[in-house]
Amino acid sequence: MSYGDSSIPRRRFDSLVIGAGGGGLRAALQLAQAEANVAVVSKVFPTRSHTVAAQGGMNAALANVLPDNWHWHMYDTVKGSDYLGDQDAIEYMCRAASHLVVELDHIGVPFSRLDNGKIYQRPFGGQSQNFGGEQAARTCAAADRTGHAILHSLYQQNIRAKTHFFDEFFAIDLIKDEEGYVLGALVLEIETGEPILIEAKTTLLATGGVGQLFRTNTNARINTGDGLAMALRAGIPAQDMEFFQFHPTGIAGKGMLITEGARGEGGYLLNNDGERFMERYAPNAKDLASRDVVSRAIYLEVREGRGCGPQGGYVHLKLDHLGTEVIKKRLPGIRDTIMTFLGIDPVESLIPVYPTTHYTMGGIPTNRFGQVVVPLQQSAEEPIPGLYAVGECACVSVHGANRLGGNSLLDIVVFGRAAGNHIIDFLKENRHHRAMNQEGVALALERLARWEKRGDGESVDELRQALQSAMEEYCGVFRQEDVLQQGVDKVLEIERRLADVTLKDQSKLFNTARIEALELENLVDIGVATVVSALARKESRGAHSRTDYPERDDEHWMKHTLFYKEGRKLDYKPVRTKPISVDSFPPKKRVY
Amino acid sequence: MRFSIYRFNPEADNEPYMQEFDLPDVNSEMMLLDALLRLKAMDETLTFRHSCGEGVCGSDGMNINGRNGLSCITPVFGLKEPVEIRPMPGLPVIRDLVVDMSQFYHQYRSVKPYLVVHDPEPEVEYLQTPEQREQLDGLYECILCGCCSTSCPSFWWNPDYFRGPAALLQAWRFLADSRDQATAERLDSLDGPYRLFRCHTIMNCTDVCPKGLNPTKAIGNIKKLMLKQMT
Ligand SMILES: Cc1cc2nc3c(=O)[nH]c(=O)nc-3n(C[C@H](O)[C@H](O)[C@H](O)COP(=O)(O)OP(=O)(O)OC[C@H]3O[C@@H](n4cnc5c(N)ncnc54)[C@H](O)[C@@H]3O)c2cc1C
Ligand code: SF4
Ligand code: SF4
Ligand code: FES
Numbered sequence: 001m002s003y004g005d006s007s008i009p010r011r012r013f014d015s016l017v018i019g020a021g022g023g024g025l026r027a028a029l030q031l032a033q034a035e036a037n038v039a040v041v042s043k044v045f046p047t048r049s050h051t052v053a054a055q056g057g058m059n060a061a062l063a064n065v066l067p068d069n070w071h072w073h074m075y076d077t078v079k080g081s082d083y084l085g086d087q088d089a090i091e092y093m094c095r096a097a098s099h100l101v102v103e104l105d106h107i108g109v110p111f112s113r114l115d116n117g118k119i120y121q122r123p124f125g126g127q128s129q130n131f132g133g134e135q136a137a138r139t140c141a142a143a144d145r146t147g148h149a150i151l152h153s154l155y156q157q158n159i160r161a162k163t164h165f166f167d168e169f170f171a172i173d174l175i176k177d178e179e180g181y182v183l184g185a186l187v188l189e190i191e192t193g194e195p196i197l198i199e200a201k202t203t204l205l206a207t208g209g210v211g212q213l214f215r216t217n218t219n220a221r222i223n224t225g226d227g228l229a230m231a232l233r234a235g236i237p238a239q240d241m242e243f244f245q246f247h248p249t250g251i252a253g254k255g256m257l258i259t260e261g262a263r264g265e266g267g268y269l270l271n272n273d274g275e276r277f278m279e280r281y282a283p284n285a286k287d288l289a290s291r292d293v294v295s296r297a298i299y300l301e302v303r304e305g306r307g308c309g310p311q312g313g314y315v316h317l318k319l320d321h322l323g324t325e326v327i328k329k330r331l332p333g334i335r336d337t338i339m340t341f342l343g344i345d346p347v348e349s350l351i352p353v354y355p356t357t358h359y360t361m362g363g364i365p366t367n368r369f370g371q372v373v374v375p376l377q378q379s380a381e382e383p384i385p386g387l388y389a390v391g392e393c394a395c396v397s398v399h400g401a402n403r404l405g406g407n408s409l410l411d412i413v414v415f416g417r418a419a420g421n422h423i424i425d426f427l428k429e430n431r432h433h434r435a436m437n438q439e440g441v442a443l444a445l446e447r448l449a450r451w452e453k454r455g456d457g458e459s460v461d462e463l464r465q466a467l468q469s470a471m472e473e474y475c476g477v478f479r480q481e482d483v484l485q486q487g488v489d490k491v492l493e494i495e496r497r498l499a500d501v502t503l504k505d506q507s508k509l510f511n512t513a514r515i516e517a518l519e520l521e522n523l524v525d526i527g528v529a530t531v532v533s534a535l536a537r538k539e540s541r542g543a544h545s546r547t548d549y550p551e552r553d554d555e556h557w558m559k560h561t562l563f564y565k566e567g568r569k570l571d572y573k574p575v576r577t578k579p580i581s582v583d584s585f586p587p588k589k590r591v592y
Numbered sequence: 593m594r595f596s597i598y599r600f601n602p603e604a605d606n607e608p609y610m611q612e613f614d615l616p617d618v619n620s621e622m623m624l625l626d627a628l629l630r631l632k633a634m635d636e637t638l639t640f641r642h643s644c645g646e647g648v649c650g651s652d653g654m655n656i657n658g659r660n661g662l663s664c665i666t667p668v669f670g671l672k673e674p675v676e677i678r679p680m681p682g683l684p685v686i687r688d689l690v691v692d693m694s695q696f697y698h699q700y701r702s703v704k705p706y707l708v709v710h711d712p713e714p715e716v717e718y719l720q721t722p723e724q725r726e727q728l729d730g731l732y733e734c735i736l737c738g739c740c741s742t743s744c745p746s747f748w749w750n751p752d753y754f755r756g757p758a759a760l761l762q763a764w765r766f767l768a769d770s771r772d773q774a775t776a777e778r779l780d781s782l783d784g785p786y787r788l789f790r791c792h793t794i795m796n797c798t799d800v801c802p803k804g805l806n807p808t809k810a811i812g813n814i815k816k817l818m819l820k821q822m823t
Pocket of ligand 2: 743744745746747756757790791792793794795796797798807808811
């Protein structure tokens, strides 16, 4: 097997979208409907993307159940982000939300319904009426299969719009030219093992999150942060990587998610004394406080000896008082999951839960048009021509230091559409493909060729497990200086070991071992970015809790981290505190 | 626990063969996917698709002791030994347990699986009563795993003509949607001896669906609606 020369097949499109989750498909739909010639590349068949797993729903101030408006939603999101979110992007998202949910209904998403025929909404964590008042009900749901419903409908509409799909193609690296334009990407056809070059005037990364960086997580095996690592290798910094969300209610020891919607429907948490302990940590919001708050509370309960089970290693989620009817109608998916993986029925039993890695708040820095932006001569946020990013791989940043449940499905459709629109404008002004950079192609091919090395070495599987354990141990929910420092050493050692890993499977045909090797390289790059960023941030904010710096420090740290792969350099840029049209929400102490 | 797994790499093997594996330390919590991943850690060349690990993405349909299912939600305990694992039947094998699903997807796309509305769009959501919405339960949850269509004898013999249970379930999903306005076109396109009427109600599809869906019933509903429209 050899990838020596540059005579590899080429395909040319106006626009390339890498990733067929909700973010990529929403953008592709916008482009295809505008009659741009668009190619979507995905390493799995589109409906297998991880958006399919989203359960609880998507936020929009429709006010179908309780009074609501977008400005309250904006307030909650800014507060939820622990004031690290960019308020222009948050305003844009919350204003657009209702329209986008209606649009999803119009393209076929089977939302659950209220008696009056409108879309069903449920309460979720961190939601309030009137800027911090009573609980709101803002999450639009299709039972507890909202992601599935949205992803399938978006794929279906793309079939209708005749979007060109490259299913089971793996993107390896971006190709850039000397002037910094992005020219497309080198991708690998998984079935044949052959690389091809896809040239495009614009490239959109929508490759999803990196939950696989940690051992216990709610994410699919494919969530390895490929797009983010591609950006890092292309010299683009990763933003705010120290912020990973730990979801309070993963199935203990296994990680499968029990949606926050379960608490939204009235479920609550109990410790071993049968106490509803969230009342102590968040007297108002209780079990529907923000996720970072609830996760930390569970940890503390367990650490202080009030955990349940033989080892006292988890707490209980109680749903049995909701009644069979509510559980069957509103939470059928998690009931299936609980019965399959625990062999118990939530209609009658308590569910063992524990925090588990869930969501990547950090990512590729973008503005609210989906353009990838980096600090250059002129400003801290200059667009890279031709490159866009949306969804969980991007950091726009609407989630800041802590994402609110139900805001990610919103994020992906809002910014997927916004990026689509911006690309349409870009294409009007950039009518021609630029000359290909052969050197760039050769470099990307080298990345593939590296895995032709034979001989005895550590396996991909072993090293991945070592990385996942190290991240969990040294960079988990609670962090402190010396432990993080050890974490950096560990992860850098893993980076060195990576050079000696070899593949036993050298076949070209559908070689999943090679795909996993390429994914591992990506995970390692992101692991380094994460521990290094976490070590540097000497404060506690949102999901980043430092036991040695327990307070938020707005004076020194209300700023975004930027990590560069080259030299593992850190830089910072200010939070965009100025919204588009309304007044800024200044930082306040965050209580629930 | 003993496994017997279908192996075939056209690049290296002249013909498919069954390989025996022995896996120690199998426990009652383990799903078949966990077992396969451990076998893959021992032999990297063993090839299969998987992703979510919880029965929602539809990647890992395979034939387990003669019956199609998803490995990630099939507990290993209780499976008869050696556990015989083969690719889903009736589709071309790419490698080991990985099949080429093009025909399956093609049939899915052929039923125009998307909502069609001709009226101008209102600025708010289309109203739909909870009862109307309930008609979609048991239909929209399909994860396109292919377990049903690849258990269907009619699909094995006529994969080019017969839409197969998964695609027909989706055809009915849109016919059953109170928001959809393309009933006549949808029914027209299913008319003729093959696309719909090759189904002989053998029920294999409904038996195996890992999501508990019922394509046979959906097919029956389409047939009923056709008759109703004709009279
Ligand atoms: C279990 C679970 C439940 C959730 N529930 C909710 C919820 O109720 N509400 C909410 O708002 N959010 C929820 N989230 C979060 C939300 O689902 C995700 O953040 C969101 O769906 C991400 O969408 P995406 O389009 O960015 O990426 P994904 O859907 O992850 O898609 C990534 C795409 O990129 C492709 N890709 C990746 N790498 C490559 C490569 N190298 N080459 C080619 N293609 C590649 C993949 O094939 C895939 O198509 C949940 C998340 C999880 C894990
Ligand atoms: S009921 Fe119809 S579709 Fe289902 S297996 Fe039998 S012939 Fe195939
Ligand atoms: S109907 Fe069931 S078996 Fe058939 S593709 Fe859908 S989920 Fe799979
Ligand atoms: S791995 Fe997703 S359904 Fe089995």
